[in-house]
Amino acid sequence: MDLPVMPPVRPMLAKSAASIPAGMHYEAKWDGFRAIVFRDGAEIELGSRTTKSLTRYFPELVAALAERLPERCVLDGEIVIARDGRLDFDALTERIHPAASRVNTLAERTPASFVAFDVLALGDESLVDAPLTERRRRLEEALADASAPVHVAPATTDAELAGRWFEQFEGAGLDGVVAKPLDLRYRQDERLMFKIKHERTADCVVAGYRFHKSGPVVGSLLLGLYDDAGALQHVGVCAAFTMKRRTELIAELEPLRMEDPSDGEGHPWAAWTDEAAHAAKRMPGATSRWTGKKDLSWVALRPELVAEVAYEHMERGARGERGANGARFRHTARFRRWRPDRTPDSCTYAQLEESMRFDLADVLR
Structure with a gap:
């Protein structure tokens, strides 16, 4: 694997806020496994928040990413599993199992999805120093033709709409809203975003x-x-x-x-x-x-x-x-x-x- 941004990568993090701040980029807060996806042709690696590999636990997702992602890219997002129309964190934890046979059975029974919300590299270009608005535009272009189980996270700059998401999306198992400064550069392991969670x-x-x-x-x-x-x-x-x-x-x-x-x-x-x-x-x-x-x-x-x-x-x-x-x-x-x-x-x-x-x-x- 030879990419402009190489593993291991520790994802950028968020600090808690009591309310939704104004004038930012807003996304739903997903309740899954945070994952950095590295793809270089046939090679795909899923890195966890702690940089440990998640690749072997989600074989069905690796196959889907190979079909739906650009040939060379690094994406930040969340691995999620839905059951009966809402996120199911328990189903995710079941995947961390030493037996490949068990993992494969669960991959068929409860297949995972990947929700992308940031891009760190495309082709030979690193985007970590580009502002968030530019990274979001490039992410949407790169995944314009993607289909389930690969998704681009819904986003808005409308704080009022973000407030409605905060109330409505909880019913689908999401646990709040993330707010990101529009000019935010990608900085590993730094709490530069804001998370507003239900309490x-x-x-x-x-x-x-x-x-x-x-x-x-x-x-x-x-x-x-x-x-x-x-x-x-x-x-x-x-x-x-x-x-x-x-x-x-x-x-x-x-x-x-x-x-x-x-x-x-x-x-x-x-x-x-x-x-x-x-x-x-x-x-x-x-x-x-x-x-x-x-x-x-x-x-x-x-x-x-x-x-x-x-x-x-x-x-x-x-x-x-x-x-x-x-x-x-x-x-x-x-x-x-x-x-x-x-x-x-x-x-x-x-x-x-x-x-x-x-x-x-x-x-x-």
């Missing part, structure tokens, strides 16, 4: 905690919500504590501390060490290809405390419901406050706000 709050049961990597202080609180059957489902963790606060929490939570929940003292997640039990109830501690040999142990608490946490959006489970194997927080939630006025049994999935349904196909059109 909501939920009252959750605190049923345990994990230690911080630095020592015997609280790292994160384990959160749960009750489903329609009355089972407490693990929905994620919250953090965002100062080191002083992490130390204080150890003492504050001590009266609720239980022995190892696997000893079966009546904790709702007592069976967490039994891998088979995770199929029936979402609990902390399930091993996966992401966690590997990581220590997943945790300290059990009597599920009596309620915390209000802020979150961006929920991930659906394999069956799309919010009960067993149902939704959980897509990212680490942020602790807001204790809720002594709420009882644990009132912390159910019913409190979660539903976004209006919006078909992903309409976004890409």
Whole structure:
């Protein structure tokens, strides 16, 4: 491979903003795997945000890119998978599997798409020092004849329209809007763009905690919500504590501390060490290809405390419901406050706000 921009490339990043800034270039924020695509004739490489190769995990996408991209180019974009008209991040994570046979089966069952939103090189020309307006024009020209599963990300300079996208596109699984200065040059690994993401709050049961990597202080609180059957489902963790606060929490939570929940003292997640039990109830501690040999142990608490946490959006489970194997927080939630006025049994999935349904196909059109 011999391109004017060579791997590895770390993609340009965004910093959070509270609202949509005026006078910029706007795109939807995709919820997938960020990828830099390098093509030099028959050679195609998909580089991840951390520069690791994603190529072997998406064989169907490599074949589509070979048919639809210019002979020599470097593109920045997102690998996504759609299921039932909305983005499905779980289906993406399933692809990171060591067995080629499994990857190939999933490639047929849930094929991936690539949404391009920037171009770093075309032919023998590097475009990293060109302003965003020029790169966008060149991207649209280069992919003018592209077809599914290769798409150009919808974009606008109309802040009002971007605001409507922010509200509507969430229903298709997108998680906000990205704003980019019109004269922005491409700078690797620098936070020069702005991301505006949805934030909501939920009252959750605190049923345990994990230690911080630095020592015997609280790292994160384990959160749960009750489903329609009355089972407490693990929905994620919250953090965002100062080191002083992490130390204080150890003492504050001590009266609720239980022995190892696997000893079966009546904790709702007592069976967490039994891998088979995770199929029936979402609990902390399930091993996966992401966690590997990581220590997943945790300290059990009597599920009596309620915390209000802020979150961006929920991930659906394999069956799309919010009960067993149902939704959980897509990212680490942020602790807001204790809720002594709420009882644990009132912390159910019913409190979660539903976004209006919006078909992903309409976004890409």
